[in-house]
Amino acid sequence: MSALPELGGVWWRPLASESSLRRTGLLWTAVTAAHVLPFLAVAALLLGLKPLLAPVAMIAVLHAWAIPELYAARGAKVLREPRRRTRAGTPERTAIGLLGDLLNDGPRTLLARTGLVLEQGHLGVWVVGQAGAVLVRPGGHRVHCYCVKATDGELPAGDRIAHLLLALRADEAGFVTVANLAFSGARWRLRRRLREAERDALAEAAKVARARHRNATANAPASATL
Amino acid sequence: MSRLIRMDQTGHTTLAEWRADDPVAAAAAAAAFRAELERGYYAVVADGHAHAEHVRELPLEAPVVILRRPIAGGS
Numbered sequence: 001m002s003a004l005p006e007l008g009g010v011w012w013r014p015l016a017s018e019s020s021l022r023r024t025g026l027l028w029t030a031v032t033a034a035h036v037l038p039f040l041a042v043a044a045l046l047l048g049l050k051p052l053l054a055p056v057a058m059i060a061v062l063h064a065w066a067i068p069e070l071y072a073a074r075g076a077k078v079l080r081e082p083r084r085r086t087r088a089g090t091p092e093r094t095a096i097g098l099l100g101d102l103l104n105d106g107p108r109t110l111l112a113r114t115g116l117v118l119e120q121g122h123l124g125v126w127v128v129g130q131a132g133a134v135l136v137r138p139g140g141h142r143v144h145c146y147c148v149k150a151t152d153g154e155l156p157a158g159d160r161i162a163h164l165l166l167a168l169r170a171d172e173a174g175f176v177t178v179a180n181l182a183f184s185g186a187r188w189r190l191r192r193r194l195r196e197a198e199r200d201a202l203a204e205a206a207k208v209a210r211a212r213h214r215n216a217t218a219n220a221p222a223s224a225t226l
Numbered sequence: 227m228s229r230l231i232r233m234d235q236t237g238h239t240t241l242a243e244w245r246a247d248d249p250v251a252a253a254a255a256a257a258a259f260r261a262e263l264e265r266g267y268y269a270v271v272a273d274g275h276a277h278a279e280h281v282r283e284l285p286l287e288a289p290v291v292i293l294r295r296p297i298a299g300g301s
Contacts, residue, residue: 002279002280002281003280004280005268005280005296006296006297006298009296009298010299090236090237091235091236091237092237093237094236094237094238095233095237095238097237098231098233098237098238098292102272102275103275104275120276131300132300146299147299147300148297148298148299148300149297149298149300150294150295150296150297151295151296151297151298152234152235152295154235155233155234155235155295156235156237158237159233159234159237159238162233162292162294163233163294163295163297164297166270166272166278166292166294167270167278167294167297169272169276169277169278170270170277170278170279170280171280178297178298178299179299180299180300
């Protein structure tokens with residue numbers, strides 16, 4: 001595997017790994033809980049002290065609900081198509097043709113349906129878009145949303161995805177290290193903030209992540225006895 | 227026939243085509259390759275449908291070498 005050349009630009013970041021992803025996930029959950037639980041505690045306290053304060057308690061509950069939703073909305077943006085930069089025409093068709101050549105039949109069909117690419121990595125299953133990628137972790141429950149893009153803003157959409165796909169294939173850990181984490185959390189929370197085609201791609205990735213996890217779990221005891 | 231292609235605003239541009247047994251075409255391709263690297267492009271060889279590798283020298287046996295722009299984390 002060749003290291004991503006862009007790693008030199010983020011030399012201060014430790015290289016991502018399976019364990020660093022687990023830590024990041026736990027940290028995000030802890031931070032989200034730290035934001036949400038005080039609001040819920042305030043709501044419970046207000047109701048306990050004086051039921052008449054129910055409307056105020058409701059406002060606190062709404063805050064508790066809104067904070068993770070805002071995080072998830074930020075995560076969803078990594079799959080959103082940057083409208084002003086997408087142009088139909090020959091360059092777009094040429095770029096999509098090149099991207100299609102890089103894909104197997106299954107991901108190629110998904111690309112035609114959703115405009116997104118599904119890629120299987122060592123760290124999980126990826127959904128790659130023009131402005132970032134979502135990593136569905138083994139089992140399909142947790143997602144990490146990464147904001148990362150080609151530095152040339154004038155590229156056609158297909159090329160923008162191809163840039164990310166090639167970098168991801170060359171060095172998955174480096175790709176995660178270079179990218180900026182926009183959200184980490186439950187897949188269902190992200191799903192609610194996605195558009196239909198994006199949901200379709202995410203569901204497909206989750207299906208693959210679940211199947212891979214089942215296979216890995218089924219094979220684990222056998223290999224442990226060897 | 228191997229190809230050196232650059233992803234750009236046109237979709238992609240074929241910069242050079244060569245065969246390993248054609249030293250003149252291979253040298254022209256290598257020169258074009260070096261010029262693009264100096265312009266800040268990175269070169270990738272896509273190996274099948276699951277793996278890619280960055281290269282600093284033109285691999286003459288590779289069927290396609292793709293030049294890409296750097297990527298960076300966004301906000």
